[in-house]
Amino acid sequence: MTSIYVAGASKEIERAKHVIACCREMGLEVTLDWTEAIERERAKGYATDADCPPDVRRANALDDINGVANADVFLMLVPAKTSPSLGAWVELGFAIALNAATRDLGNPGFPRIIVSSSAVDAHNSIFLELADRSFVGAYAETADKAALEYL
Numbered sequence: 001m002t003s004i005y006v007a008g009a010s011k012e013i014e015r016a017k018h019v020i021a022c023c024r025e026m027g028l029e030v031t032l033d034w035t036e037a038i039e040r041e042r043a044k045g046y047a048t049d050a051d052c053p054p055d056v057r058r059a060n061a062l063d064d065i066n067g068v069a070n071a072d073v074f075l076m077l078v079p080a081k082t083s084p085s086l087g088a089w090v091e092l093g094f095a096i097a098l099n100a101a102t103r104d105l106g107n108p109g110f111p112r113i114i115v116s117s118s119a120v121d122a123h124n125s126i127f128l129e130l131a132d133r134s135f136v137g138a139y140a141e142t143a144d145k146a147a148l149e150y151l
Helices: 010-026 034-043 054-069 086-103 123-131 142-151
Strands: 003-007 073-077 112-117 134-135
Touching: 003 010, 003 054, 003 086, 003 123, 010 073, 010 142, 034 054, 034 112, 073 086, 073 142, 086 112, 112 142, 134 142
Parallel strands: 003 073, 073 112, 112 134
Antiparallel strands: none
16 A cells, blocks of 8 residues: 655645545555644643743654655645645655655655645745645645545
């Protein structure tokens, strides 16, 4: 079974939850559903990651990194400029590093990197070029649907 990690902005949690649900319906193994951790922390009264105690942030970050490391496919849901996400970009950087390291060993590179974005601009164009496949649509939903169909 193919495994996938879906990265995105916590401010766009509904978008990520929808894509993760679609991946599961397609029979993909989701290595980590980070939206569950976000909802768990919000239920405890933490509005953002920055509000969580350091040990909770560290544990969540390690879970995210392990989710990326254990995935065959990394799907980046590029956040809108109005919903910046430091964590998703860090996860993408880690996926790119893993991909480059395995590609150097003569493999095609894992995880495969797929990027879904509603716009191409200076803040994401370099990542679109580094991805194995990029989908850009006028709306995030359009790009996400194309990425899911590609999987």
